[in-house]
Amino acid sequence: MNIFKLMMKKKELIPLITFVSFAGAGATYMGLYSLSKSDVIMNKMKNPEPWENVNPNKSQKLFTINQKWKPVEELQKVKKLTK
Template sequence: ISIFKYITNRAKANEILLYSSVLRSQVKCYCKYSTKNINKTGNPEPWEAIDPARPQKLLTIHQKWKPIEELEKVKKLTK
């Protein structure tokens, strides 16, 4: 019996074929358009690119950033 005759005669085989093809296409799209950055050689730590003088939306809505003197002294000593 050929595969196509088997699939057309069996209703369950049609459903399995449909679900597997839809799942396969979704996996391909996820792999192609994934938002995760796997290769982090260019920017290993994302917080290093943040400018502290520029306010961030989630943390500093109505605040101004001011440097802390003690923290600046510690940074200078550790460098």
């Protein structure tokens, strides 16, 4: 409750505390959002080659404009030979 008493005494701190709170919440959200992406490896022992499971139709970036993807023929041939 001391922070609320301080804010009532010094009202110029209200915008500062508000902006810092929003920045902290945004940073926390972005960190949690980044953990849900497929390019982040949480357990390297379980999946040593995570790039094999990346969905090419799903955007890997935060913001993508006109993403077009075509499979590379050489890679498809190598995948077929190794399976």
